[in-house]
Amino acid sequence: MPYQYLTNLPLEEAREKYIxxxxxxxxxxxxxxxxxxxxxxxxxAEAIYARISAPHYNACAMxxxxxxxxxxxxxxxxxxxxxxxxxxTWVNTGDQLPAGCDAVVMVEDVIEGNDFITLYxxxxxxxxxxxxxxxISAGDMIIPSFTEITPATIGALLACGVLQVNVVxxxxxxxxxxxxxxxxxxxxxxxxxxxxxxxxxxxxxxTQWGCTPRKxxxxxxxxxxxxxxxxxxxxxxxxxxxxxGSSAGKKDYAVSAxxxxxxxxxxxxxxxxxxxxxxxxxxxxxKKSVIPMLxxxxxxxxxxLVMEQLFKPVVDLLTGRTGVQSDHCQVxxxxxxxSSLKYREYIRATLGRVRGKLVAVPLNRGAGVVSSMVxxxxxxxxxQNVEGYEPGELVNVRLLRSMEEIERSLVITGSHDPLLDExxxxxxxxxxxxxxxxxxxxxxxxxxxxxxGEAHLGGVHLLDExxxxxxxxxxxxxxxxxxVVLIECVQRMQGLMVRPGNPLRIKRLSDLVGASYVxxxxxxGTRILLDYLLKQEGxxxxxxxxxxxxxxxxxxxxxxxxxxxADTGLGIYSVAKAFGLDFVPIYQEQxxxxxxxxxxxxxxxxxxxDVMRSEAxxxxxxxxxxxxxxxxxxxxAWN
Numbered sequence: 001m002p003y004q005y006l007t008n009l010p011l012e013e014a015r016e017k018y019i020x021x022x023x024x025x026x027x028x029x030x031x032x033x034x035x036x037x038x039x040x041x042x043x044x045a046e047a048i049y050a051r052i053s054a055p056h057y058n059a060c061a062m063x064x065x066x067x068x069x070x071x072x073x074x075x076x077x078x079x080x081x082x083x084x085x086x087x088x089t090w091v092n093t094g095d096q097l098p099a100g101c102d103a104v105v106m107v108e109d110v111i112e113g114n115d116f117i118t119l120y121x122x123x124x125x126x127x128x129x130x131x132x133x134x135x136i137s138a139g140d141m142i143i144p145s146f147t148e149i150t151p152a153t154i155g156a157l158l159a160c161g162v163l164q165v166n167v168v169x170x171x172x173x174x175x176x177x178x179x180x181x182x183x184x185x186x187x188x189x190x191x192x193x194x195x196x197x198x199x200x201x202x203x204x205x206x207t208q209w210g211c212t213p214r215k216x217x218x219x220x221x222x223x224x225x226x227x228x229x230x231x232x233x234x235x236x237x238x239x240x241x242x243x244x245g246s247s248a249g250k251k252d253y254a255v256s257a258x259x260x261x262x263x264x265x266x267x268x269x270x271x272x273x274x275x276x277x278x279x280x281x282x283x284x285x286x287k288k289s290v291i292p293m294l295x296x297x298x299x300x301x302x303x304x305l306v307m308e309q310l311f312k313p314v315v316d317l318l319t320g321r322t323g324v325q326s327d328h329c330q331v332x333x334x335x336x337x338x339s340s341l342k343y344r345e346y347i348r349a350t351l352g353r354v355r356g357k358l359v360a361v362p363l364n365r366g367a368g369v370v371s372s373m374v375x376x377x378x379x380x381x382x383x384q385n386v387e388g389y390e391p392g393e394l395v396n397v398r399l400l401r402s403m404e405e406i407e408r409s410l411v412i413t414g415s416h417d418p419l420l421d422e423x424x425x426x427x428x429x430x431x432x433x434x435x436x437x438x439x440x441x442x443x444x445x446x447x448x449x450x451x452x453g454e455a456h457l458g459g460v461h462l463l464d465e466x467x468x469x470x471x472x473x474x475x476x477x478x479x480x481x482x483x484v485v486l487i488e489c490v491q492r493m494q495g496l497m498v499r500p501g502n503p504l505r506i507k508r509l510s511d512l513v514g515a516s517y518v519x520x521x522x523x524x525g526t527r528i529l530l531d532y533l534l535k536q537e538g539x540x541x542x543x544x545x546x547x548x549x550x551x552x553x554x555x556x557x558x559x560x561x562x563x564x565x566a567d568t569g570l571g572i573y574s575v576a577k578a579f580g581l582d583f584v585p586i587y588q589e590q591x592x593x594x595x596x597x598x599x600x601x602x603x604x605x606x607x608x609x610d611v612m613r614s615e616a617x618x619x620x621x622x623x624x625x626x627x628x629x630x631x632x633x634x635x636x637a638w639n
Contacts (some may be wrong), residue, residue, distance in 0.1 A: 014269045015310055018279040021265045022314065023282055025290040029318050030169035030238070032406035036157045039149045043210065043320040047425045050140045053133040053559040058097040062106045062128040065117060066091045069103035072096030072123040080111075081119050084116040097129055104128035125548055126190075133559030136160050136371050139578035140555050141421040143374060146320035152373030171318040174240040175199045175234035177300065177412060178219045178226055178254070185562070198243050198300055199511045205307055210319040221245065226455060227257040234261065234282050234291050238318060241311070242278075244298030254295040262280045262293060269310070273302035277310060320432055328397045329378075331358040334454040337395075338388040348376035349397065350437040352411035355453045355598065360397060361439050361532045362414065377401050377409070377437065391452075405435060410604040412438040414523050415447015416553055417591060418574055419490065419627070422620045426611045434604060438457055440552055442524035447478055447594060456599040459479075459489075461525035461591040465532050470590035476639065485600060486636040487593040489612065490621065491628040496584040497561050497576040498568045506568055507584060509537055517546035518557050518566035526554070529587060530570050555579075573626025592636060609633040 009017065020494050031045040060066060067088040075081035089098045097104075103123040111118040135156075136142060142156050143149070149157075149165070157165065180318065182196040184212055189195055196218055203213035214237060219229040226245065233240045245254035255278055258264050262282030269277050278295025292314050296303040316322065339345045349360040360380060363372040378397035382388065388394050399406070412420060416438065424436040446458025464473035473485060498506050504515055520526040534541055541547045546566055551557045557569040558579040576583040612618050612633040621627040 002263060007268045008264055008270050010270050011309060014266050014279065014312060018265055018310065019313055022281060022290055022292055027290050027317060029320060031166050032169040033166050035164050036154055036162055039154060039165050039167060040151065043148050044145055044147050044149060045145055045166040045168045047085050048142050048157065048162060049166055050136045050138050050142055052161040053138045054135040054159035055130050055132060058132055058565055059130040060091040060093060060095045060097055060104045061130045061442055062104050063092050064105045064107040065089065065110055066098050066101040066104050068101060069123040069125045072119050075119045077120050082116050102126055108266060126602045131415065132563045132565060133556040137555030137559040143427040146432050148321065154408040156371050156374050161566050168320045170210060171238035172204050172214055173211045174216060174237035175202055175215050175243065176216045176219055176233055177243045178221060180221045182218045184484060198303060201300055201304065202241060202307055209315045210321045211315060220429040223253040223256055226253050227260060227265055230257050230261055234284060235286060236388045239292040241294045241296060243296050243303065258293050258295065273299060274306045274405050277306040279310065322405060322433060324399065329397055329399060330394045331390050331397050333391065333393055333395045334359050334361050336388065337362060339382040339386060341385050341387060345382040347380040347382065348372040349378055349380050350375060350439065351377040351406045351587050352409040352437055353407055354411055354456055359454050360395060377406055408604060409435045409437050411455045412436060413441055413449040413455040414444040414459050415461055416440040417459060419621060420459065420626060423608060423617065426616050427607055428550050434607060442521060444523035447474060450484060450594050450596060451478055456605065457593050459591065460594050461589050463529050463532055471592050482639055483597050485595045485597055487595050488631050488634050488636050489591050489593050490632065491588055491630065492591050493573045493585050493588050493626045494526065494570060495573060495586045496559055496568045496569045497581045498584060499561060500580060500582055502582045508541060509533055512544050515567040517544050518549050518551060518560045518569040519547055519551045521552055526570050529589065574624035577625045
């Protein structure tokens with residue numbers, strides 16, 4: 001009677017069955033610590049947070065003179081301003097901003113005289129200055145778990161004081177060639193012998209996938225020899241690939257050896273070539289975990305096909321890695337891009353598919369903002385002699401990630417909160433192939449992005465001054481015909497962040513007069529709240545020193561206060577806590593997620609909502625502090 005394979009499973013079914021079996025038996029990945037400088041192409045084992053801000057001091061962004069901007073007010077071509085030498089300091093790019101200065105004038109705009117300079121245009125407060133935390137603020141998540149560490153990531157980590165990182169250990173994969181006819185590599189094989197080159201093929205594939213391959217000597221075609229080689233590899237490796245001996249011949253002992261040392265989950269896959277593949281598992285007493293075993297056909301093309309289709313998903317589980325490819329495509333740019341006619345410009349951008357169209361959201365274009373390269377999905381190339389692109393125009397993008405990864409990205413814009421990073425990290429743990437891209441443009445920017453179909457959802461916390469109600473009046477104004485859903489997220493406490501010990505005894509908004517303040521940008525929910533409260537208390541904003549100084553995140557505000565360049569600023573409790581600042585509660589607000597109605601059908605969006613309702617999310621919020629959960633993930637009626 002002819003040999004019968006144990007199974008004849010369709011490829012997809014075999015893959016799913018194998019992965020499920022390995023996970024059920026306790027498949028796990030190991031972690032190790034490595035110096036950040038040596039972490040290129042490694043995969044983060046956990047979320048990595050900034051230890052210090054980048055930059056960690058107020059830095060001059062140009063060669064020129066540092067001075068108080070008020071001294072330049074009124075300067076023009078007709079009414080130049082002369083400033084004596086005692087009122088300015090010559091600085092170079094990267095120098096610390098001298099005390100008492102709040103602007104840098106480029107050397108090209110300075111006319112130097114005898115003991116004075118002449119300016120023909122006024123400086124804007126905080127012009128040409130890289131403020132503390134402009135790139136990344138201490139406590140910010142630099143990358144989430146299971147993210148590949150790129151050269152840009154290494155720069156961002158080191159700039160933020162992260163000198164070593166926990167990464168996924170490279171799994172050691174044993175390769176055992178079998179067969180009496182095999183001989184080691186040679187350029188003069190005798191008749192009837194076959195050069196053993198399969199292990200070199202599969203070793204190269206495994207190296208590309210982030211593994212450490214370990215080649216074993218050729219095992220002769222006996223059950224005892226193959227079993228002995230397999231036992232050795234199981235004790236030393238995280239997974240084992242047995243090459244040849246998986247078919248139906250008289251000398252094919254792979255199945256028997258695997259059955260004696262573990263469990264065969266499938267033998268026989270409905271593919272050609274590759275049918276004789278064996279999917280098996282053994283329990284390691286040393287590692288106290290499951291060790292995947294794969295039996296490959298001896299023909300190299302069959303083996304490569306099985307490795308790619310059936311073993312690569314196992315490797316991805318062990319490494320936390322997903323594939324990256326370099327390609328080009330055309331996408332729709334979300335906002336106007338201007339560019340100099342002098343240069344070919346490369347603009348970093350995040351990408352995502354929203355309402356059937358690929359959308360590019362440009363990132364910070366500053367040359368010192370290394371984090372934009374960490375976040376970027378692609379590079380928009382603006383040719384020389386092109387002034388730029390208008391919103392909605394198709395642009396050419398060089399991809400930094402695979403299109404598959406971009407297609408499954410969930411695009412979030414609007415007001416940022418650390419809880420969005422925590423949601424993204426939890427999703428990475430539960431679904432390693434999940435991905436969230438976010439940009440911080442304030443609540444109003446989020447509403448407009450969702451309205452234009454440039455984002456799936458946006459964070460909003462906009463107070464309506466007339467009614468005192470959060471978010472809903474804005475939705476009625478901007479979405480009179482519907483098309484969006486308001487998802488309840490959290491209530492959070494806004495307050496004045498102050499230095500430890502609150503040296504100025506700031507207790508209320510009226511105490512801002514006389515203190516140095518750092519503000520949020522126009523259109524942000526926090527800025528709208530501040531203006532509302534100041535109006536309620538009859539406080540003139542012009543009397544607040546620093547009211548015109550703007551930052552784009554709560555973390556950047558906190559970083560400025562922690563560094564002593566400002567006394568206080570309005571922000572959320574969780575960020576104040578992260579920076580070790582004292583906190584004066586002012587107002588409890590509602591932070592919600594505005595979601596495109598048709599985006600609710602996306603699998604990634606449903607996963608995000610599941611995370612919002614989870615105990616893991618509640619635990620992370622409790623650790624952050626300052627949040628109150630009522631009905632997270634539930635729809636709020638508004639229309």
